[in-house]
Amino acid sequence: RVCKSFHAYIFCSKALLKEYMTYFDKNKLNWELLIYAKRNPIPTKNNKYLSDKEYCFFVRGKGCYFNNDMPFGQYKTVQFINVSENELHPTQKDQGYIEMLISKSSREGQIILDPFLGSGTTARACKNLNRNFIGIEISEKYCEIARGRLRQEVLF
Numbered sequence: 001r002v003c004k005s006f007h008a009y010i011f012c013s014k015a016l017l018k019e020y021m022t023y024f025d026k027n028k029l030n031w032e033l034l035i036y037a038k039r040n041p042i043p044t045k046n047n048k049y050l051s052d053k054e055y056c057f058f059v060r061g062k063g064c065y066f067n068n069d070m071p072f073g074q075y076k077t078v079q080f081i082n083v084s085e086n087e088l089h090p091t092q093k094d095q096g097y098i099e100m101l102i103s104k105s106s107r108e109g110q111i112i113l114d115p116f117l118g119s120g121t122t123a124r125a126c127k128n129l130n131r132n133f134i135g136i137e138i139s140e141k142y143c144e145i146a147r148g149r150l151r152q153e154v155l156f
Contacts, residue, residue, distance in 0.1 A: 007066075007105035008059040011036070011091070020057050030060045035078040036097065067104045074100055088119035088145050099125040106131055120146025 012020060017033075024031040034056040041052035060066070079097060086092040098121050102112060108130040114122040117135035123146055126133035137143050 005064045006061040007064050009101050010057040012055050017055060024059060032058045034058055037078050037080045038083045039080050040083055065107055092119050093121050095121055095125060098122055099129060102129055102131060117146055118142055120149045124149045
């Protein structure tokens with residue numbers, strides 16, 4: 001009801017895959033599953049495979065803008081990322097990866113909503129790309145971290 005047309009990028013664990021697929025299909029939403037593949041995952045095994053990927057649903061509403069002018073490799077469903085230490089938040093995402101997603105799904109001046117702001121990676125990406133944003137975060141600690149990141153100068 002808030003958005004007439006939208007793109008959504010929803011990061012989730014494998015435990016939620018089936019639930020999201022069922023929901024999107026039932027509601028006739030177009031979706032694709034993207035893989036955020038970490039070239040350098042945390043080296044712990046604990047009797048299981050490494051946590052070297054995250055799942056991300058891309059959900060597209062009808063009539064939404066989609067930037068088809070980026071380099072071909074940026075449209076692959078699996079993107080390999082060199083992950084730095086998550087020094088600001090346990091689930092912090094790579095800044096360049098988030099900027100790529102925002103650049104594909106919005107134009108300058110449009111509004112991006114991040115309902116789980118965390119350390120502010122999406123907000124910082126929006127500032128770098130001349131997008132407006134709304135960020136929601138329950139933790140005052142992470143709100144302060146995000147504010148600090150937004151005070152930084154934009155580098156081009």
